[in-house]
Amino acid sequence: MSHSKPLGHDDVSGFEFAREMLDGNPTAAVNIERIQHHPDKGFIIFEYLKCEQRDDVNPHTSHPSKYWDKNKSKFLSLWRIARALNATLYLVNYADAGTRDSDMILVIEVLDMDENGITRESVTQHTRGSFQQFFRALNTECLGEIPCPLCGSPMVKRKGPKKEFYGCKQFPTTGCTGKIFI
Numbered sequence: 001m002s003h004s005k006p007l008g009h010d011d012v013s014g015f016e017f018a019r020e021m022l023d024g025n026p027t028a029a030v031n032i033e034r035i036q037h038h039p040d041k042g043f044i045i046f047e048y049l050k051c052e053q054r055d056d057v058n059p060h061t062s063h064p065s066k067y068w069d070k071n072k073s074k075f076l077s078l079w080r081i082a083r084a085l086n087a088t089l090y091l092v093n094y095a096d097a098g099t100r101d102s103d104m105i106l107v108i109e110v111l112d113m114d115e116n117g118i119t120r121e122s123v124t125q126h127t128r129g130s131f132q133q134f135f136r137a138l139n140t141e142c143l144g145e146i147p148c149p150l151c152g153s154p155m156v157k158r159k160g161p162k163k164e165f166y167g168c169k170q171f172p173t174t175g176c177t178g179k180i181f182i
């Protein structure tokens with residue numbers, strides 16, 4: 001595998017450029033917050049739904065069905081794109097770090113949707129820590145063959161005393177200690 005430049009971190013300047021170019025016209029586009037390709041699962045789309053701190057709702061109890069009419073064109077567009085790509089669509093309820101509900105995250109995997117709402121779904125409640133673990137593991141799997149951060153050799157999955165990690169394949173021969181924790 002050739003070692004291309006790693007993908008950049010999240011950057012919103014492209015959205016701002018498009019908005020400037022539209023100069024006030026309504027957009028026909030839908031912004032996808034995150035799309036990545038997994039070697040086994042295919043494309044995965046993430047849409048993050050931020051919950052403001054309110055007494056009557058938190059990330060574990062909020063659901064697009066509660067504000068469907070307001071946002072349905074976005075959800076329907078995302079679902080159409082997911083279907084066209086045969087992708088997995090995850091809607092993720094979260095709250096900002098440091099707020100009351102920051103430790104509650106809900107992952108809604110959309111299995112079917114129609115004009116009136118999500119009709120089939122698989123829902124998983126997470127803590128911030130367990131979501132991070134799920135998210136990082138998925139991301140690492142999507143990277144495919146990962147180069148060692150120290151020597152650039154491929155890395156292999158290994159089991160540590162506490163958790164799995166990727167270690168440098170060259171470790172037995174060169175003693176390279178390059179590691180990436182999942």
Ligand SMILES: [Zn+2]
Nearest residue numbers: 148151168176
């Ligand atoms: Zn190495």
